[in-house]
Amino acid sequence: MDEPWSSLAGLQHGVLARSQLYALGVTRAAVRANVSAGRWCWRTESVLTTTTGPLNWEQRLWLGVLHCGPGSAVGGLTAAKVHGLRNWDRDLVTVVVDDSLSFEKVPELHIVRTRRPIQKWLAPVTLPLLRLEPAVLLFGAYDRSKRTAQGALAAVVQQGLTTPDRLGACLATMNPLRRSRDFRATLLDLAGGAQSVAEMDVRRACRSYGVVPPHRQRARVDRAGKRRWTDCEWDLPDGRVVVLEVDGAFHLDVMQYSADMRRQRRITTPTRLIVRCAAVEIRDEPGKVMADLIALGVPLVKRAG
Structure with a gap:
């Protein structure tokens, strides 16, 4: 018969938080024994895996949200990749967290703190994951490059992952948001057929001249x-x-x-x-x-x- 933690490990690609194990009745001694025997491996001070090799993509996502805890979600271009965005890969996994959360920093994670209602923007999947539109808009609002932000909006529309109307409707619920005015102009261009x-x-140069x-x-x-x-x-x-x-x-x-x-x-x-x-x-x-x-x-x- 499977252990109580095994079903949860299956859902989370073998990544488990210390608190989840204790809640399922796994004792500290049992955790130490599995780690000592080389069956499990600590990845952060609060998260371990039931595998010991390099983490795959799905495991990296779960590591991020379990390390940051409840009130966090995969966001930014990482979330966009999960939703299907191609050719915009980043080395670090982006996790959006409630501003009040406290945790140790992890080199593999890009942590974005916000007071915005993360839970209202979650996608209907097991992994805590922002929906595509708020994920891309939040990324664009705080990335250093306005052109990169505009490019990300163009990319998700060009690749058929969303529409200017859906992005615009989401933007309207996020005000005030940095670069909102620029984003509205970008979405008008995208609605007019611009692909990049x-x-x-x-298009703007034609209007200006x-x-x-x-x-x-x-x-x-x-x-x-x-x-x-x-x-x-x-x-x-x-x-x-x-x-x-x-x-x-x-x-x-x-x-x-x-x-x-x-x-x-x-x-x-x-x-x-x-x-x-x-x-x-x-x-x-x-x-x-x-x-x-x-x-x-x-x-x-x-x-x-």
């Missing part, structure tokens, strides 16, 4: 028969099309750059002109990019009267 921070920068907003993520079939999507396109009155491709940091990779050049050649036609800019240009020097586009014939917004 660079695309949002293009009076340029007609582009068609975004338009599908094209290249000469090899592959379907491609362009970043931004403008249809000119003379039948030509100007395409702007915005290059992020990953384009600095030699193999990626080579693939991008090949892609550009294959979707270029006598009536389709493709120009490129770096993401840092459209962010820091949007006027220069807009001036070049205007010189190529990209139209300006017609003013009333």
Whole structure:
């Protein structure tokens, strides 16, 4: 017959708090005996595992919330990863905790203290886990980089994990929240079809310099028969099309750059002109990019009267 703690260990991927074991009737002597025999392993002063090897991903999550105790939850980009966010991994597990909790610091954990109602934002799962929307909004509010915060919002929408409307509804319940005004503008851009921070920068630059907003993520079939999507396109009155491709940091990779050049050649036609800019240009020097586009014939917004 299984021990009383074994079912709980199964639910928590073999991670147990000292207090949970004592509540189930496991004595201090029994804990010491299992640790001494090499069957169990202390991971913090209050949490142990029924395995002794390196912790897997799920065990790291449980370690965080059990170490911090009731009133804590997995949050930030860690929670977003649990909800399915790709390519935004961080080394540390983020745990959001009630500001009144007291515990020892653990190097593997990023602890975020808050007076906000964590329990109202929990996802309906066994692991104490923030829902995606409050997790990402809280991350964005307190990350050092506003652009990283905007990028995280764009990523969860682009990857189909949530919608601008759901993020906006959650944001409305979280006020006051740092960067709320910026987030509302970001969500308006995302609702308009922007898929990345660079695309949002293009959209804002167009508004600032009076340029007609582009068609975004338009599908094209290249000469090899592959379907491609362009970043931004403008249809000119003379039948030509100007395409702007915005290059992020990953384009600095030699193999990626080579693939991008090949892609550009294959979707270029006598009536389709493709120009490129770096993401840092459209962010820091949007006027220069807009001036070049205007010189190529990209139209300006017609003013009333």
